[in-house]
Structure formats: C-alpha cells, structure tokens
Amino acid sequence: MRELSADALTGVIARLCVEANCVLPCDVKARIEEARKTEPWETAQGILDRIIENYGIAEANAVPICQDTGVCCVFLKIGQDVHLTGDIRAAVDEGVRRGYAEGYLRKSVVKDPLRRVNTGDNTPAMLYTELVPGDRIEITVAPKGFGSENMSRLAMLKPSDGVEGVKAFIRKTVEEAGPNPCPPVVVGVGIGGTFDKAAYLAKKALMRSTDERNADPYYAALEAELLESINALGVGPQGFGGRTTALAVNIEWMPTHIAGLPVAVNINCHVTRHKTAVL
Amino acid sequence: MDRRIQLPITRETARTIKSGESCLLSGVIYTARDAAHKRLCELLREGRPLPFDVKDATIYYVGPTPAKPGRVIGSAGPTTSYRMDAYSPAMIEAGETGMIGKGKRGPEVVEAMKRFGAVYFAAIGGAGALLSSCIKEAEIVCYEDLGAEAVRRLRVEDLPVVCVIDSEGNNLYESGRNAYLASQK
Ligand code: SF4
Numbered sequence: 001m002r003e004l005s006a007d008a009l010t011g012v013i014a015r016l017c018v019e020a021n022c023v024l025p026c027d028v029k030a031r032i033e034e035a036r037k038t039e040p041w042e043t044a045q046g047i048l049d050r051i052i053e054n055y056g057i058a059e060a061n062a063v064p065i066c067q068d069t070g071v072c073c074v075f076l077k078i079g080q081d082v083h084l085t086g087d088i089r090a091a092v093d094e095g096v097r098r099g100y101a102e103g104y105l106r107k108s109v110v111k112d113p114l115r116r117v118n119t120g121d122n123t124p125a126m127l128y129t130e131l132v133p134g135d136r137i138e139i140t141v142a143p144k145g146f147g148s149e150n151m152s153r154l155a156m157l158k159p160s161d162g163v164e165g166v167k168a169f170i171r172k173t174v175e176e177a178g179p180n181p182c183p184p185v186v187v188g189v190g191i192g193g194t195f196d197k198a199a200y201l202a203k204k205a206l207m208r209s210t211d212e213r214n215a216d217p218y219y220a221a222l223e224a225e226l227l228e229s230i231n232a233l234g235v236g237p238q239g240f241g242g243r244t245t246a247l248a249v250n251i252e253w254m255p256t257h258i259a260g261l262p263v264a265v266n267i268n269c270h271v272t273r274h275k276t277a278v279l
Numbered sequence: 280m281d282r283r284i285q286l287p288i289t290r291e292t293a294r295t296i297k298s299g300e301s302c303l304l305s306g307v308i309y310t311a312r313d314a315a316h317k318r319l320c321e322l323l324r325e326g327r328p329l330p331f332d333v334k335d336a337t338i339y340y341v342g343p344t345p346a347k348p349g350r351v352i353g354s355a356g357p358t359t360s361y362r363m364d365a366y367s368p369a370m371i372e373a374g375e376t377g378m379i380g381k382g383k384r385g386p387e388v389v390e391a392m393k394r395f396g397a398v399y400f401a402a403i404g405g406a407g408a409l410l411s412s413c414i415k416e417a418e419i420v421c422y423e424d425l426g427a428e429a430v431r432r433l434r435v436e437d438l439p440v441v442c443v444i445d446s447e448g449n450n451l452y453e454s455g456r457n458a459y460l461a462s463q464k
Contacts, residue, residue, distance in 0.1 A: 041459050050403050050439070058354070058408035064344050067354040067407040067427075104353055106344040106427050116314075118426055147359045147381070147404060179452050180359050180382035182404030234460040238381070238403060240441065241455030271405045 002079075002135040004279065006086035009076075009139065012277050013095025013125075016141035017072060018103035020275040021064045024055040027211045028186070028272050031247035035184060044242025048184075051237070051270055066271040069105040070143030072096045074125040075207060079134035093123040099141075108146070128200070140207055142274040148185060148267040151177035154199055157261040166191060166263050167226060173265040174230050174246065179239020182269035186210060187230065187249045190264040192256035201252040202266035207274050210248035223249045237270075247272075281439070287335035288376045290396035296442050298449035302400065303437040308337045308379070310431040312358055315422050316366035319430075323369050330421040330430065333370065337377030339402075342427035343411070352417045352433070354407030357381040360399070364388050371397045379440055389448050400440035401451075413438040 029052075036048040058065040074092050078084070100107060100122040107122045126144075153173045157165045170189060177185070190201025213220035226249040236242025247270065256262060284292070286306025296302065309331055311319065322329055340360055344353030360380030367378060368391035376397045381404035392399065402410055416434040423429050443451045 041462070043455065044459075047403060050406055050409060054403070054406040054409040057412065061408065063347065063408050063411070064354040065408060066405045067342060067344050067356050068358070069344060069354075104345045104347050106342060106353070108342075108427070120426070145405075150359065178383060179401070179404075180361070182381065234456045234463070236456065236459060238401065239452045239456070241457075241459035243459075269405050 002082045004082055004084055004137070006084050006088045006091035008279060009088070009091045009137070010095040010098065012139055012279060013074060013092060013141060014099035014102065016139065016275045016277060017096060017099025017105065017143070020141050020273045021069045021103060021105055021143055022062050023059050024065055024271065025209070025274065027209045028247065028270070029055065031210050032184070032270060035244040035247060039242055039244050041236060041242035043240050044236045044244055047237035047240065048244065064105060065273070066145060067106055068108065068145040068147060069100070070145045070273070071109055072100070072122060072125045073128065073142040073144050073203070075128045075130070075140040075142070077130050077132045077138040079136045080131050081135035082137060089127065092125050092127055096123050096125045097121040137279040138276060139279065140274055140276040142207060145269055145271065148181035148269040151181040152202070152264070152266045154195070154262070154264040156195065157263055159259065159261050161261060163222070166261070167229070169263055170226055170249075170265050171229055171233070174267070175233050175235065177267055178235055181267045182271070183235055183239060184237055184244045184247045184270050186247050186268040186272045187226070188266040188268060189249065189251040190266070191251060191253040191262070193254045193262060194256070195262055197254060198262035198264040199266070201254060202264035205250040205252040206266055206268045206272065208250045208252075210250065214251055219251050219253060223251050283437070286337055288337060288398070289335050290376060293376045293396045293398050294446045296398045296445060298442055298445040299451045299454065300442045302440050302442060304337070304440060305436050305438070306434070308339050308377075308433050308435055309420065310339045310341050310343070310433060312340055312342050312428045313362045314425050314428045315430050316363050316370070318422060320366045320369050323373055329373070331432065334374035335376050336374065337379065338370065338375055339433065340378070340380035344407070344427070346417070352411050352414050355411040355414060356407030357402040357404055360384055367391065371395050383452060384444060389444060392444065392446055393448050396446050398442055398446060399444040401443045402438070402440050410438065
C-alpha cells in the first residue's frame with residue numbers, strides 16, 4: 001500500500017489549471033491545422049487562421065486562450081493500492097483556487113444555481129473519481145467553457161430508434177447549436193448506461209485525445225461517419241459557413257438496459273482543454 | 280477589404296453596415312454580460328439614468344480574465360449573445376446601436392434592430408488572447424462587485440468583427456451557410 005498525502009494533489013492541480021488554459025493540446029492544434037488545409041471556403045479559412053494565431057499568442061504570452069476559463073473539471077483515477085491521507089476534496093479545491101489566482105484566470109462559478117453569487121475563486125471543482133488497479137494517481141484537469149456546455153443535449157431514445165436515431169440526434173444537436181458553441185467543435189458522445197452515465201461518458205469522451213479513435217472498430221467507424229456528416233452541415237467555423245464544423249467526434253459507450261438507448265452529446269469548442277499528470 | 284469604423288456608431292451609420300461585412304472598430308465601447316444587463320434594464324424600467332451614455336453606444340458581451348501586471352486586460356473574447364436577448368430590445372430603444380458577441384439572436388432583438396437602427400457584430404469566439412491585443416485602455420465604470428461581469432469602458436483599435444445581423448434583419452448565419460452549401464452542389 002502506497003501512502004500519499006492528499007495535499008500532494010494541490011500543487012499539481014494548480015499547475016495543470018494554468019497550463020490547460022494557456023496551452024492548447026497538440027492533438028487539437030493538429031486537427032485545426034489540418035482543417036485549415038482542407039477548408040475550401042474563404043471566410044472559413046480566414047477564421048481558422050485567426051484561431052491558429054490566437055492559440056499562438058496565448059502560448060507565447062502565457063495568457064488564457066479563451067476568456068471563459070471554465071468550470072474546472074478534475075478527473076482522478078486513483079490506484080486502489082494508494083492510501084490517500086487527508087481531505088481529497090479540500091486538496092483539489094485548493095489546487096483550483098491557487099491555479100485560478102496565480103494564473104490570472106477568470107472565476108466563473110456561482111455558489112448556488114438560483115441565487116447566483118460568485119464564489120470568487122472558481123471552486124468547487126467538478127470532481128470525478130474512478131478506482132483503477134495500481135498504485136498511481138492520474139490527474140486530468142479540464143476547464144470547460146459554458147458556451148459549448150449550454151449546447152449539450154441528452155435523449156432517452158428507444159431501442160427501435162437504433163443507430164440511425166443516435167446519428168440523427170447527434171447531428172441535430174450540432175446543427176441546432178450552430179454558431180453558439182464557437183465551432184469548430186469537438187463532439188463528445190456517450191451512448192448507453194443510465195441517464196446520468198450517458199452524460200458522464202459524453203464528458204469522458206472529451207478527455208480522449210482526438211488522435212485516438214474508439215478501440216472498437218464498429219464505434220471507430222461510427223465516429224468517422226458522424227464527423228463526415230457533421231462537416232456536411234455547412235455550419236462552418238463560427239457559423240459563418242464552411243466545411244469545418246467539427247474537429248472530431250469521440251464516442252464512449254457502455255452496456256445498458258434492454259428497454260433503453262440513452263445518448264448524450266457534450267459539445268466542446270475549438271478551445272478543447274485538458275492536461276494530465278501522474279503522481 | 281475590411282471596413283474601418285470609428286465609434287460611436289450613429290443610427291444613420293448603423294443602417295449602412297451590411298450583414299457579412301468585415302469591420303475594424305476603433306474608439307470607445309462598453310462591456311456588459313447578463314448580470315450587468317439585468318441591472319441596466321432595471322434602471323431603464325425605473326426611468327433612471329444609466330451609469331454611462333447609452334446613446335449610440337456599442338456594447339461588447341465579454342467577461343475578461345484578470346489583467347496580468349503591466350497589461351491592460353486579460354483574455355477578452357465574446358460570450359454567447361442569446362443570454363442578452365431579454366435585455367437588448369430595451370437597450371436598443373434607449374440608444375444602443377451596436378452589439379458585439381457571438382451566436383444567434385432572437386426575433387425580438389432583430390425587430391428592435393430594424394425598428395431603431397442597430398447592428399449585431401460577432402467577434403471570433405475563443406480568440407480572447409488575439410482580441411485583447413486590440414484593447415488599448417480599460418477601466419471599470421460600475422458594478423465592480425460583479426468581478427469579470429462589471430461594466431468596463433474599453434478603448435479599442437481595429438477590433439476585428441463581422442456584421443452578422445444588419446438593420447434590415449439580414450443574417451450571415453443563414454446566408455453564409457447557404458452560400459457555402461450551394462457552392463458544394
Ligand atoms: S465556447 Fe469555448 S471558445 Fe467559446 S467562449 Fe466558451 S470556452 Fe471560449
């Protein structure tokens with residue numbers, strides 16, 4: 001059994017908050033730059049050029065890529081052979097508090113959804129924990145903007161709706177979102193499980209590198225087909241028209257009930273941010 | 280070619296700016312998001328003066344990140360505009376001629392734009408680092424308690440925006456998409 005103080009999480013999370021907000025992941029940059037090469041529409045090319053210029057400036061000056069530095073999603077994969085002493089929740093929130101203060105990041109969290117007073121330090125984090133074999137802790141910090149979060153949808157489809165129903169729902173979600181989530185978007189999809197698990201899977205799908213396709217060839221083919229059909233919608237960068245509406249479609253799935261077909265679509269923008277470290 | 284526009288935008292100028300036109304804005308603009316709009320519209324409803332002159336004003340829907348030492352402002356790109364739809368008609372009636380944000384607007388806003396003469400611009404969503412380089416001065420006007428959502432007066436130089444909806448109600452989100460799709464047939 002490995003002993004580790006929860007406080008060890010704090011510094012790592014603070015650093016990841018700043019890095020994730022200022023440096024776009026390599027895979028997302030690669031998708032945007034590829035899209036720029038294949039984009040046939042002139043207005044869209046101009047927008048993609050400015051998007052590329054923007055993340056260059058952000059990285060060079062260590063300023064946030066986008067002013068919506070998000071609600072801070074923190075994923076902990078905790079090895080079951082680690083014994084964490086202390087208060088994990090407090091250590092994580094302290095990391096977010098420090099990272100958002102030291103990095104000059106925007107504080108965008110309200111204490112209560114109806115009375116809406118800002119907590120002033122971007123806490124609490126949206127904390128997700130998973131138990132995995134081993135004695136390591138994998139920490140992923142993913143600031144999530146709400147322009148795209150607000151365009152996310154969930155449907156409890158019928159099994160008879162099948163894969164066609166799932167595809168139609170995903171396409172419709174992206175089309176109706178139109179310019180609002182700052183396209184080009186990354187589309188996270190969760191299929192199966194329960195109402196809440198589908199939403200969780202969709203969020204988790206956004207944590208996967210856009211370099212990787214689903215390990216199951218059936219779902220990998222579905223990802224490719226959906227990307228193609230979303231990019232035929234014509235929404236384009238910023239919704240001004242063009243081919244590049246989405247950069248990637250990532251699907252996660254799990255078993256579900258005989259009577260159900262939950263599907264959740266979590267939209268992320270071209271500022272798809274996540275950064276991982278292992279302790 | 281981008282059209283250079285010196286702010287403020289009068290009602291007459293607003294009527295000459297067309298959907299799809301790329302513009303570079305220079306001069307003074309004000310920032311406000313949902314929370315500030317709510318307060319501003321309460322003042323309007325009560326017939327009280329606003330903390331800044333709304334006549335011919337352009338409002339940028341933005342909540343910037345805090346400025347690092349030695350910088351004017353942090354990252355400062357647009358937020359999604361439809362959350363301001365409930366407030367924009369009253370603001371336009373009070374004198375606002377320009378709005379900068381991103382994303383769709385509701386029919387009530389477009390009606391007010393047509394009736395009084397106002398334009399809706401989009402800045403590139405998610406390009407906050409780039410856009411902040413066009414902001415030369417920033418100062419808080421009011422509602423400091425709202426933090427990032429306080430109303431700020433900004434002096435901008437060549438802020439790149441695109442007119443999405445003009446004072447006739449033409450909409451680039453529809454025409455741009457349709458033109459692209461037609462080109463692919
Ligand atoms: S949707 Fe993404 S890119 Fe757009 S403003 Fe929000 S965080 Fe920034």
